[in-house]
Amino acid sequence: MNDSPAMPQGEPSPVPVEPAASTDPVGTENERLRDGVNRCPKCGSTEIQLRPATGMLICLFCRHEWAESAIEGQVFAEAPLSELSGTTIGSGAADIDGSVDDVVTLKCGGCGSEVVVNTAQAMSARCHWCRHILTINEQVPNGAVPDAVLPFALTHEQAVAAIRAFAGKRRIFANRRFLREFTPENVVGVYLPYMVVDGNAGADVWGHGEVLVRTYTRGSGEDKETFYDADVYQVQRHVDFTVDDLTIESSSERANMNTFVNTNNVINTILPFDTKNAVRWNAGYLTGFTSEKRDQDISAIQPVLEHQLLSIARSQVSPSVTGYNRGVRWEHERLEVRGTRWLSMYLPVWLYSYYHEEKGRGMVHYIAVNGRTGETMGSVPVSQGRLLAAAFATGTVVEGLVLAILAATA
Numbered sequence: 001m002n003d004s005p006a007m008p009q010g011e012p013s014p015v016p017v018e019p020a021a022s023t024d025p026v027g028t029e030n031e032r033l034r035d036g037v038n039r040c041p042k043c044g045s046t047e048i049q050l051r052p053a054t055g056m057l058i059c060l061f062c063r064h065e066w067a068e069s070a071i072e073g074q075v076f077a078e079a080p081l082s083e084l085s086g087t088t089i090g091s092g093a094a095d096i097d098g099s100v101d102d103v104v105t106l107k108c109g110g111c112g113s114e115v116v117v118n119t120a121q122a123m124s125a126r127c128h129w130c131r132h133i134l135t136i137n138e139q140v141p142n143g144a145v146p147d148a149v150l151p152f153a154l155t156h157e158q159a160v161a162a163i164r165a166f167a168g169k170r171r172i173f174a175n176r177r178f179l180r181e182f183t184p185e186n187v188v189g190v191y192l193p194y195m196v197v198d199g200n201a202g203a204d205v206w207g208h209g210e211v212l213v214r215t216y217t218r219g220s221g222e223d224k225e226t227f228y229d230a231d232v233y234q235v236q237r238h239v240d241f242t243v244d245d246l247t248i249e250s251s252s253e254r255a256n257m258n259t260f261v262n263t264n265n266v267i268n269t270i271l272p273f274d275t276k277n278a279v280r281w282n283a284g285y286l287t288g289f290t291s292e293k294r295d296q297d298i299s300a301i302q303p304v305l306e307h308q309l310l311s312i313a314r315s316q317v318s319p320s321v322t323g324y325n326r327g328v329r330w331e332h333e334r335l336e337v338r339g340t341r342w343l344s345m346y347l348p349v350w351l352y353s354y355y356h357e358e359k360g361r362g363m364v365h366y367i368a369v370n371g372r373t374g375e376t377m378g379s380v381p382v383s384q385g386r387l388l389a390a391a392f393a394t395g396t397v398v399e400g401l402v403l404a405i406l407a408a409t410a
């Protein structure tokens, strides 16, 4: 242990050092769709949708299957993350222009009519004259078109099975009514907006660590007391590290709505997603699913990123301080973000919502299934009587609990 007994001069700044100003966004628009029509490459039909069983787009007319190209390695220059500097972003992650209307008017390539798409609700519409499907391929600067999409790989049937298994395994907690009223048709596929971030950072942490030197007792009988003598050290550590594909939510809307607070928590517990398999935008991936528009710019998400980077830094230094057998208390920290790069991405989640009333108080509960891995988590409505019975059996005290987040692996 060679930590200096002297604290650094002056108070270390808790304010992270910002990277250099952004360069222009790197274009990620799907060039192939630039003519405005999203056609099957084989027969030209516009009846396109995702087939989750294969993760491919399928033409409903000729059954041809294909996929958009992977985004990984296609947008940013390939260099080690430890050399990353400044801020680089994909064009789909650019700041949202609040003056841009969500409603986009498209000219139908089939018959020339004008067709309206409200991008707040859908990314495609059918021309009511010639029945062509028109899709939003252009990156409208309202947050609706991301840099990349991670397509659903789990079918609706597989999601329903995962939810049944989840609720079934927790029979002792789950409200009987929930099980009775489970409605598979209400399991819906939603693409949720995330920022996927790579970073190159360094951090310094300062604090005090304690080493136990001896334990002894004094007195006897009822006056017997145990004493612990410890040496206190001032501890300082520096760590340089990189992060690859951190996923951070880019929709604030749900966080601000009470009934949805829980959804956020639930969805964070079904991470991670295999973001390396994300592909270029094609609205065909969204057919039959809903999506939620991004409403946060990078500047609003930056503090969340810095918070996550600091926790990574603390966990990186922890193996080097195990010698302090009574622990280390970190008191100051300083983060330097040398470089970041950002891509906006839609990630697939199967969601089941359930309205439940307990003693006249209504609550919405959710079960979420990762649309890639099948990882399932939920806020299952809990009947108070049954939960109390279970708690008494294990000796735990539970007060007025109507909701329990139950781990899928429990």
Ligand SMILES: [Zn+2]
Pocket (backbone or CB within 6 Å): 040, 041, 042, 043, 044, 045, 059, 060, 061, 062, 063, 064
């Ligand atoms: Zn076709």
Ligand SMILES: [Zn+2]
Pocket (backbone or CB within 6 Å): 108, 109, 110, 111, 112, 113, 127, 128, 129, 130, 131, 132
């Ligand atoms: Zn038309």
